[in-house]
Amino acid sequence: xxxxxxxxxxxxxxxxxxxxxxxxxxxxxxxxxxxxxxxxxxxxxxxxxxxxxxxxxxxxxxxxxxxxxxxxxxxxxxxxxxxxxxxxxxxxxxxxxxxxxxxxxxxxxxxx
Amino acid sequence: xxxxxxxxxxxxxxxxxxxxxxxxxxxxxxxxxxxxxxxxxxxxxxxxxxxxxxxxxxxxxxxxxxxxxxxxxxxxxxxxxxxxxxxxxxxxxxxxxxxxxxxxxxxxxxxxxxx
Numbered sequence: 001x002x003x004x005x006x007x008x009x010x011x012x013x014x015x016x017x018x019x020x021x022x023x024x025x026x027x028x029x030x031x032x033x034x035x036x037x038x039x040x041x042x043x044x045x046x047x048x049x050x051x052x053x054x055x056x057x058x059x060x061x062x063x064x065x066x067x068x069x070x071x072x073x074x075x076x077x078x079x080x081x082x083x084x085x086x087x088x089x090x091x092x093x094x095x096x097x098x099x100x101x102x103x104x105x106x107x108x109x110x111x112x
Numbered sequence: 113x114x115x116x117x118x119x120x121x122x123x124x125x126x127x128x129x130x131x132x133x134x135x136x137x138x139x140x141x142x143x144x145x146x147x148x149x150x151x152x153x154x155x156x157x158x159x160x161x162x163x164x165x166x167x168x169x170x171x172x173x174x175x176x177x178x179x180x181x182x183x184x185x186x187x188x189x190x191x192x193x194x195x196x197x198x199x200x201x202x203x204x205x206x207x208x209x210x211x212x213x214x215x216x217x218x219x220x221x222x223x224x225x226x227x
Contacts (some may be wrong), residue, residue: 002153034215043116043203043218044155089155091216098143098209099168100216104154 003027004092006103014111019077021106023090025108026071030092030101033076038087047088048075054080069083114138116219118204124225130192133222136185137206145216146179146189147203155203162185162209173198194226 005024013019031052036044039075050057050064050073057064063076077084090103117136125131137144145160159169161181169179176195181187191198201223205216 006154036216038216041172041220043205043220044216045218046215049215091155097164097168098207099157099160100145100205101157102147104152 002104003030004090004101004103006090006106008106010107010109012109012111013080015082016079019075019080019084019108019110021075021077021088021090021108023073023075023103023111024071024091027092027094027095027101028071029094031095032093033066033073034091034100035062035066035092036089036091036102038089044089056075064072077108080108082110082112084108085110116204116206116217118202118219118222120222121220122223122225124227125194126227127195128193129188129196129226131194131224131226133189133202133204133224135187135204135219136190137187137204138217139185141206141208141217142184143207143209144181144187145205145207146187147205147218149201149203149221158189158202188194191224194224196226199224 034049037047038044066073067109087105087107089105091100119134146158147155158171159179164181179189201221203221205218
């Protein structure tokens with residue numbers, strides 16, 4: 001039973017435009033959300049996070065938005081660069097434990 | 113500054129053989145996680161340890177899978193006997209639990225192919 005869902009397996013965006021990656025979750029006990037980036041043959045690396053007490057967190061070109069009522073979060077990348085081409089995983093952690101639950105990933109391709 | 117270290121990076125074996133994957137977490141981290149990456153399920157949590165004690169192994173697929181953490185600097189994931197459907201990339205990750213950021217640090221993964 002997938003508690004964290006990324007319904008778009010892939011996304012293509014022109015360089016310089018905005019990339020929007022979406023994530024939905026089902027567990028209302030999740031209180032901390034993260035995005036990870038993964039290049040081929042490497043482990044995932046942390047990108048940005050957001051606590052459930054916030055609705056937005058920004059770090060340079062990356063912004064994560066959280067809509068708790070809809071159980072939805074999104075990652076915005078502006079402007080997109082070819083080096084951003086990777087698989088992006090959404091993850092969530094419940095307030096009752098230390099487990100991190102991941103989605104299936106979205107493969108982003110930024111076209112030069 | 114060493115990150116999470118996994119071995120082997122690649123393993124090709126035949127069905128029925130025993131497979132052991134190894135992980136050395138980041139020094140000072142007290143939580144360790146084993147994940148499996150597949151196309152269908154993404155990054156699937158198999159088991160996690162806190163202070164060397166298994167806390168949640170509900171993600172372990174079946175009795176063929178077992179994991180141990182004999183000390184704070186070493187963990188193993190064993191599959192016996194292995195089957196072709198076990199073919200995947202297995203990731204180990206560690207973190208310092210109790211810290212508000214809770215960021216997971218991943219190793220580079222062990223790609224397992226069972227023929």
